[in-house]
Amino acid sequence: MHVLLPLIMGFAFGILLNRSKVTDSNVIEGQFCLCDFTMLKVMLPAIVIGGLGVLVLIHFGDAKYHIKDANILGVALGATMFGLALVFLGYCPGTSLAATATGSVHALVGVLGMLAGAMLYAFSFSWIKTHILNVWAVGKVRLPELTGVPDIIWLAGLGAIAVAGFVWLERRAA
Amino acid sequence: MSMLTDRLSQRTAGRRLDLSPYLIGSAVGVLSWVAFSVAGDPLGVTTALSQAAQPIAALLFGAETAAKNPYWAPMPFSWNYGVLFLVGLMAGALVSSLVAGTFRFESVPRFWRERFGGSVLKRFAVAFVAGAVMMFGARMAGGCTSGHGISGTLQLALSSWIFIAIVFASGLIGSRIVYGRKGK
Numbered sequence: 001m002h003v004l005l006p007l008i009m010g011f012a013f014g015i016l017l018n019r020s021k022v023t024d025s026n027v028i029e030g031q032f033c034l035c036d037f038t039m040l041k042v043m044l045p046a047i048v049i050g051g052l053g054v055l056v057l058i059h060f061g062d063a064k065y066h067i068k069d070a071n072i073l074g075v076a077l078g079a080t081m082f083g084l085a086l087v088f089l090g091y092c093p094g095t096s097l098a099a100t101a102t103g104s105v106h107a108l109v110g111v112l113g114m115l116a117g118a119m120l121y122a123f124s125f126s127w128i129k130t131h132i133l134n135v136w137a138v139g140k141v142r143l144p145e146l147t148g149v150p151d152i153i154w155l156a157g158l159g160a161i162a163v164a165g166f167v168w169l170e171r172r173a174a
Numbered sequence: 175m176s177m178l179t180d181r182l183s184q185r186t187a188g189r190r191l192d193l194s195p196y197l198i199g200s201a202v203g204v205l206s207w208v209a210f211s212v213a214g215d216p217l218g219v220t221t222a223l224s225q226a227a228q229p230i231a232a233l234l235f236g237a238e239t240a241a242k243n244p245y246w247a248p249m250p251f252s253w254n255y256g257v258l259f260l261v262g263l264m265a266g267a268l269v270s271s272l273v274a275g276t277f278r279f280e281s282v283p284r285f286w287r288e289r290f291g292g293s294v295l296k297r298f299a300v301a302f303v304a305g306a307v308m309m310f311g312a313r314m315a316g317g318c319t320s321g322h323g324i325s326g327t328l329q330l331a332l333s334s335w336i337f338i339a340i341v342f343a344s345g346l347i348g349s350r351i352v353y354g355r356k357g358k
Contacts, residue, residue, distance in 0.1 A: 005213055006255045010262020012205055013217065017263070018270035020198040029285040032349035041195035042202065043323060049203030051328035054210050063210040068316040068326055070333035078315025079337045083344030085308035087352055088300050090283060092319035093312060094219040096305070097260060098267035103279045106286075106301045113305025114220075118227035119234075120306065121313040125245035128314060141332040154330050166196070 014098050023099040025090025025107070032087055037169055044162040051155045065142070072136035074128070206328060215255055216329075218321030219263075220312040222256030225249060289353050 020042045021027050030036025057063035086092060089110045091099055096114070099107035121128070144151050202217075209217045228251040232240035240246060251257070271277040282297045290296060312318040315337050317326060323341070326334025 003253075003258055006258035007262040007265075009205060009208060009213065009217075010259040010264075011266035011269075012262075013202070013259070014263040014266020014268075015270040016198050016202055016205070016266075018267045018274070018276075020195050023267055023271075025283045026285050029283075029349070029353070032345040033353060034346075038195050042199040043319075045196050045199030046202035046206065046324050047328045049200045050206035050324065051203075051330070053203065053207040054328055057207060057211050063214070065329055066210075066216045066325070067329060067331045068322065068333045070331070070336065071316070072333075072336065075315045075333050075336050076340055078311040078313070079340035080344045081307050081311030082315065082318065082337075083341040084348045085304040085311065086341065086345050087348035088304035089308060090285060092219075092323075093223055093308065094263065094318065094320045097219065097223075097264055101264040101268040102271035103277045104283075105279055105281045106283065106297050109298045109301040110305035110308075111223075113302035113307075114223060114309035115227040115230055116302070117306035117309030118220075118224035118313065119231045121224065121310050122227070122231065122243050122245035125243070129244075132314065138332070143330040143332060143335065146332060151330060 013094075014101070017095055017098045018102060022095050023091075023102055023104075025099065025104070028086065028092070028095065029090050037166075041166065044158070044166075048155055048159040048162060051151075051158075055151050055155065065140075067140035067142060069133075070138045070141050071133045072138065074133045074135070077132065202324065203328070206325060209325070213255065216321065216325035217259075218256065218317060218325060219260065220309065220318045220321060221249070222254070222260050224309070224313055225251045225254075226257060226260070285353070 017023050021038055022042060027036055027038050031039035054063060058065065082092075089096065091104075091107050091110055093114060096104075096107045096110045100111055143149070143154060206217060209215060225246070228240050228243075228246045231243070231246075241250070268277070281294045282292050286297055290300075308318075315322065316333065317323075317337065319338075319341070322331075322334040322337040327338055
């Protein structure tokens with residue numbers, strides 16, 4: 001694959017993160033005190049628009065699924081650690097890299113911590129694999145197969161909830 | 175793209191409706207189409223970032239330790255798609271902030287100063303530990319806000335919806351405990 005493709009895609013993603021203001025840690029913190037909904041305003045359209053497009057691409061054979069294993073204990077423990085750390089850092093991994101590039105020194109310190117965390121994980125990987133990742137491992141499961149409700153209904157429902165929620169939110173703010 | 179969103183948000187400024195986060199989110203969705211079809215690899219951050227830790231581990235703990243590690247061995251560091259994506263991401267954010275005039279050095283953010291004061295050392299210590307815990311959690315879960323939160327949820331993956339639901343739940347509870355309720 002040409003090296004330019006990931007560079008250009010990353011470049012676009014970096015611009016989008018910065019323009020949406022999620023490279024400001026106050027915006028992420030605002031989401032978790034429910035004072036600022038920017039993070040959800042970016043994520044939900046990305047999920048619905050992205051999901052609809054990818055559904056079409058897969059239908060025509062131009063893309064395939066890349067599903068992560070549902071190792072439920074590992075996902076649950078990892079997500080809990082992630083959510084709590086997010087409250088203290090104010091950045092997720094992608095936004096901390098982007099924020100570092102916009103001059104945030106504490107984001108850079110967070111990135112250095114992430115590199116340390118990655119080493120810690122790599123060195124404890126054998127133990128984690130046997131004792132955590134194998135617990136309640138149900139594999140690459142998707143909600144449509146699990147529930148029998150088709151993709152389009154899930155995405156349309158999610159879109160409807162998002163639109164209704166955001167309309168309510170914007171009216172309340174006005 | 176940013177010019178378009180700027181113009182749209184200016185036009186709607188009189189009605190106090192800022193469309194830009196929705197438009198930017200939609201653009202991230204469109205970028206996902208490219209990732210899934212042209213690149214054949216969904217948007218993600220922590221897999222590549224954990225690979226970038228391998229050469230550092232080699233420096234600190236010896237090349238053999240890093241090369242033989244069972245986590246890195248199947249996916250050793252190289253200037254691959256994911257790593258180049260992160261290089262592009264940082265370049266994009268840098269250019270965007272320079273163009274917008276928002277580039278500035280910040281050591282202690284406002285939310286932190288209001289709760290824990292202006293100590294740079296304290297802020298850095300907590301940021302480092304939080305970064306480590308976050309990465310450890312992201313690797314255990316198999317992704318982060320990008321890989322699970324956007325790329326996984328848009329495929330309606332069970333693992334990703336569990337991840338994002340628990341991240342929001344623990345974030346909301348954690349924020350309430352650490353910062354208290356901010357009346358706003």
